[in-house]
Amino acid sequence: MKIGIVGAGFVGSAAAYAMVMRGVGTEIVLVDRNDDLAVAQAEDIHHATPFAYPMPVNAGGYDALANSGVVVLAAGANQKPGETRLELLERNAAVFGDIIPHVLEAAPQAILLVATNPVDVMTQVSLGIARRITPDFPAGRVIGSGTVLDTARFRALLAKHLGISPKSVHAHVLGEHGDSEVLHWSGADAGAMPVSAFADEIRRPLTEAVRAEIDQGVRGAAGKIIKGKGATWYGIGGALARIVQAISDDERAVMTCSIVNPEVAGVENIALSLPRIVGVDGVIGTIHPHMDEQETAALALSAGILKEAVMSLGVG
Numbered sequence: 280m281k282i283g284i285v286g287a288g289f290v291g292s293a294a295a296y297a298m299v300m301r302g303v304g305t306e307i308v309l310v311d312r313n314d315d316l317a318v319a320q321a322e323d324i325h326h327a328t329p330f331a332y333p334m335p336v337n338a339g340g341y342d343a344l345a346n347s348g349v350v351v352l353a354a355g356a357n358q359k360p361g362e363t364r365l366e367l368l369e370r371n372a373a374v375f376g377d378i379i380p381h382v383l384e385a386a387p388q389a390i391l392l393v394a395t396n397p398v399d400v401m402t403q404v405s406l407g408i409a410r411r412i413t414p415d416f417p418a419g420r421v422i423g424s425g426t427v428l429d430t431a432r433f434r435a436l437l438a439k440h441l442g443i444s445p446k447s448v449h450a451h452v453l454g455e456h457g458d459s460e461v462l463h464w465s466g467a468d469a470g471a472m473p474v475s476a477f478a479d480e481i482r483r484p485l486t487e488a489v490r491a492e493i494d495q496g497v498r499g500a501a502g503k504i505i506k507g508k509g510a511t512w513y514g515i516g517g518a519l520a521r522i523v524q525a526i527s528d529d530e531r532a533v534m535t536c537s538i539v540n541p542e543v544a545g546v547e548n549i550a551l552s553l554p555r556i557v558g559v560d561g562v563i564g565t566i567h568p569h570m571d572e573q574e575t576a577a578l579a580l581s582a583g584i585l586k587e588a589v590m591s592l593g594v595g
């Protein structure tokens with residue numbers, strides 16, 4: 280599958296690099312309003328292909344996206360230290376108003392995979408723009424990376440505490456990719472056991488203090504990394520490559536992507552993350568996991584915060 284990436288900055292280039300390293304897709308095209316940057320990134324990443332998976336990696340204009348199966352949208356402003364994701368909304372909505380018509384003109388059949396923040400609202404903005412062009416554009420073909428990255432952070436920190444592989448931990452972060460996200464502790468498991476029972480069994484209990492530290496480690500990750508190095512890119516690069524792999528291989532993998540939901544936690548028409556089944560047609564199913572009372576309330580709060588952001592922009 281040919282993969283297009285619009286936005287060849289930290290996130291777009293890290294995604295392309297991760298795809299080359301994992302052998303995801305058969306060809307990558309980078310597009311950026313800064314042509315020189317796109318050309319330089321494509322050339323640099325192409326030079327890594329002999330060490331990984333040989334595939335063409337090129338830069339081009341929007342017409343070079345023709346026949347892409349997925350187009351990753353990673354263009355726009357990123358957060359400065361201390362800034363929230365939601366503060367980027369107006370600037371990045373304007374950027375997408377410019378980009379998406381060009382993308383869909385070149386690649387009308389492509390699945391749009393949104394990374395730009397605030398990713399949930401940008402997913403909703405993207406679907407709105409796509410539907411102005413094609414009124415029945417399916418919601419499941421405009422996918423936000425959502426909390427796939429936060430879920431990875433949650434698993435990595437739980438695994439570190441437990442001293443096991445993160446691949447043996449199943450745990451999800453739901454809701455907003457942002458400050459109101461919900462760590463779904465009650466549904467987390469390790470080695471086919473509830474994670475707290477597993478932790479007790481190996482004598483590494485998940486005390487209140489440990490849980491609070493992991494919560495802060497997940498929720499505060501972006502702020503901490505941005506303070507240290509100005510932006511985040513490896514985690515999201517890996518997440519985007521993994522989502523594209525699930526699409527191109529029609530895996531039907533369960534991932535916490537964001538799409539516009541008709542209704543979540545009493546809030547109508549809102550994009551946020553729930554566990555989704557992801558395959559070649561995009562998101563083909565949504566799971567509504569059992570949550571405890573506190574998690575249920577937190578998800579409703581998260582949906583309400585996102586609804587407010589969407590209404591402020593006049594797209595909801």
Ligand SMILES: NC(=O)C1=CN([C@@H]2O[C@H](COP(=O)(O)OP(=O)(O)OC[C@H]3O[C@@H](n4cnc5c(N)ncnc54)[C@H](O)[C@@H]3O)[C@@H](O)[C@H]2O)C=CC1
Pocket residue numbers: 285286287288289290291310311312313316353354355356357358367371374377378393394395396397398424425428456510511512515
């Ligand atoms: N969803 C997630 O989990 C994550 C999302 N992000 C978000 O990804 C986005 C990109 O971040 P970075 O790569 O760090 O920023 P960056 O500044 O390194 O790259 C953005 C690129 O977009 C390009 N661009 C801007 N306007 C454009 C337009 N109209 N047409 C074509 N290209 C345009 C710029 O030239 C630049 O190269 C930000 O919104 C950031 O917050 C970052 C990390 C994680």
Ligand SMILES: CC(=O)C(=O)O
Pocket residue numbers: 358364396428500501511515
């Ligand atoms: C920047 C961002 O959204 C993240 O690293 O989670």
